[in-house]
Amino acid sequence: MCSLLVAGSGVAQDVEPIVEIPPEPVTRPNIVFILADDLGYTDIAPYGSEVNTPTLSALAEQGVRFSNYHTAANCAPARAMLLTGVGNHLAGVPNIPEMLAPEQRTHAHYQGVLGDNVVTVANLLEGAGYHTYMAGKWHLGSTPNKLPSRRGFQRTVAMMDSGADNWEQRPYLPIYDQANWFADGERFTLPEDFYSSRFLIDKTIEFIDSNIGNGQPFFAYVSFMAVHIPVQAPQSFIDRYMGVYDAGWDVLREQRLQRAVESGLVPADTAMTRVSTTGDWDALDDDRKRYEAKRMAVYGAMIEAMDFHIGRLVEYLKSSGQYDNTIFVFTSDNGSEASGPADPEAFPARLGPAGQGYHTDYERLGLQGSYNSISPGFASASASPLSFYKFYTGEGGMRVPLIIAGEGLPRKQVSTPAFAWATDITPTILALAGVEAPGARYAGRPVLPMSGRDLSPLLSGNADRVYGEEDAVGYELTGHAVLFQGDYKLVVNQPPLGDGQWRLYNIARDPGEVVDLASGQPVIFQRMLARYQLYARDNGVLPLPAGYTQMRQLVTNALHQQYREVILLFLLTLLVLMPFYVAYRMKRKR
Known part of the structure; x- marks a missing residue:
């Protein structure tokens, strides 16, 4: 008991002091943001796929499926929007750098790397006391100031490029001299037993576990390489899909449409168009059918392998007592990719992979050393019932799965038809974490405001849509x-x-x-x-240079990269020899 002097009495009395009881601390959720690469609209079971994805199916049961979510038509622009909440043109990523024309690169906002005028969700969560981790594909800049370790992520292991091999440290395109992996800002050598999906989850668990006892929440960004080319998977997963796709892409596209209708993702009377690149399955000979079916079997296997390793992360969070306080966001950067050759056994189709040291043999398809990709026909089935695919602004290139789930979310086992857009992910994560968006300045520099919308009213059931009819x-x-x-x-x-x-x-x-x-x-x-x-x-959208096509520019950039050293050596040789040539000519004139 304390002896206090009561005001006005002049005498000391024994009085209980007034003690302010601090409020119960608010437990902020952990957030796991999982990004697949080139995953089509109906490529996972909760969206109508025949591929076995029990982990993602369970997450869909624990939250909300979005049937009308859209993203960019290719990877880096989507990643810029997903991580900043700002439109990709304003954020400096109108296209992947590998497809930018030299005329476009003269403009500051056409560099294909994340600008300094935006703030990442990792920056903001780190500033609010979150641990921030990143494992997987980055593709938003590889110079020192553009690495994820400089954009708010405390621990990172990141692949810088548009893609790479899933079994070993090697590039998949001649535009890259090597597969550029970095860990915590330094160049990194992959382990001998590397397989991308397993490795990325191993590192994510390692990062989370390193700080799990200090009471701070975490934000983990897991950016898979599945199912980007080269499409590769362990044999045990491939075996499960042998024979599944023998009926061909038209049958698969129809089957997926029916399952999407049954699950309420699309209207019952949804019609489909036939993409012109979809070949006639019945016109193929038996050997071609067999080969095409295995290409898709490896694709399905790669998706299931990704789901299996996500399941390992879920089990770790459960065993460590973190699962009930974790919110999961799962989506894809864009729709399915159809750039695989229609006939992969033709000489021109084999020439590219062979130049990179890959084979396309049927028996070893999808294993180490194999270069695999799905055909345009199966890519169309992957996006069923939508039209077009990656690189195009048809629904097949832009409408992809989005699942937001967690034990702490109020709505479960529901689907929403509300329109949602890639810039909405960062504002939603910030709202779930109780973190404010940045003002006009951040870290001493002006930054752009987020244009995305917070989707949490859809998660709580307080709204049917976050975009109005005029938005x-x-x-x-x-x-x-x-x-x-x-x-x-x-x-x-x-x-x-x-x-x-x-x-x-x-x-x-x-x-x-x-x-x-x-x-x-x-x-x-x-x-x-x-x-x-x-x-x-x-948004500063620039007109295209005359004659521009995506593939032509990609090939031009690849050739420029491949022969740049030869050209530089030639120019240096000319520079060294020029004085001797001039002296020789002057001597001849005398």
Whole structure:
């Protein structure tokens, strides 16, 4: 008991002191953000796939599936939006650097690397007391100031490039001299027993475990290389899919449509278009059918292997007492990739992989040393029932799975048809963590405001949508362009698959983009076209150089990279020999 002097009495009395009891500390959730690479809309079981993905199916049961979530049509632009909440053109990533033309690179916002005018979700969570970890593909810049270890991640093991081998440290394209892996800001050599999905989860568990006892929450970004080319998987997983795809891509596309309808992801009357690159399965001979089916079997195996290793992370979190306080966000950077050759056994198709030291043998397909990719036909099935695929602004290139799950979330086993966009992920993570978005300045420099929306009202059931009927979201990639507004989508796809004509679809009723409403809804069409022009102006979208195509520029950049040293040596030799040549010519003139 304390002896206190009561005011005005002049005498000391025994009085209980007033003690302020601090409020119970708010337990902030751990957040695991899992990003697949080139995963199609119906490539996992909760979205209608035949591929066995029990971990992702369980997560879908613990949260909300988004049936109308969209992302960029290729990887680096999507990653910029996902990690910053800012549109990719403004964030400095209008395209992957491997496809940028020299004329475009003269502009500061066309470098293909994450700009200093944006803040990553890792920066903000680290500033709020979170441990921040990253394992996997980065592809947002490889110079020292662009590494993930300089963008808010405390522990990292990261692959810098657009892709790499999944079995060993080797590049998959001649545009790279080596597979560029970094750990905590320093060059890193992969272990001998490397397989990408297993390794990335091993490192994530290692990072989390290193600080698990100090009471601070963690943010773990796991950026898988599955199912980007080269498509590779352990034999034990491949064996499970042998024979599954023998009926071909048309049958698979129809089967996935039916399952997507049954699960409520798309309307019952959803129609599909046939992409022009989808070949005639019945016209193939038996050997080709056998080979094509195995290409897809390896693809399915790689997805299941990814799911298996996510399951290992889930089990670790459960055994360490972290699972109940962890929120999971799972999605893909873009839709399925169809750049695999239609006939991988033809000489031109084998020439590229052979130049990199790969084989395409049937018996060893998907194993170490193998270069594998799915055909355009199976890529179309992977995106079923949507049209187009990666690099195009059709739904197949942009609409992908999104699952947000966790024991602490109020809604479970539900699906939402609300439109959502890649820039929404960072604001949602910040809201779930109780962390404010940055102001006009961060760390002493001006930064752009986030344009994404917080999706947590959809998770709680307090709202049916976070975008109003008049809210517009634009996007552009090498002339392929789109504007979303309400249930409508204004879109243009350039050749070779598109025709360069603007079209209008109601993607809530017609996700397969079959019925063009442009002529029947001219007011909506013109209004949205005007809104897209505003987007292009405000985001600094540049016109394409004459004759530009994605593949031509990729090949040109690859050749430039491959022969750059030879050219430099030639120029240096000329520089050294020039004085002797000049002296020789002057001597001849005398």
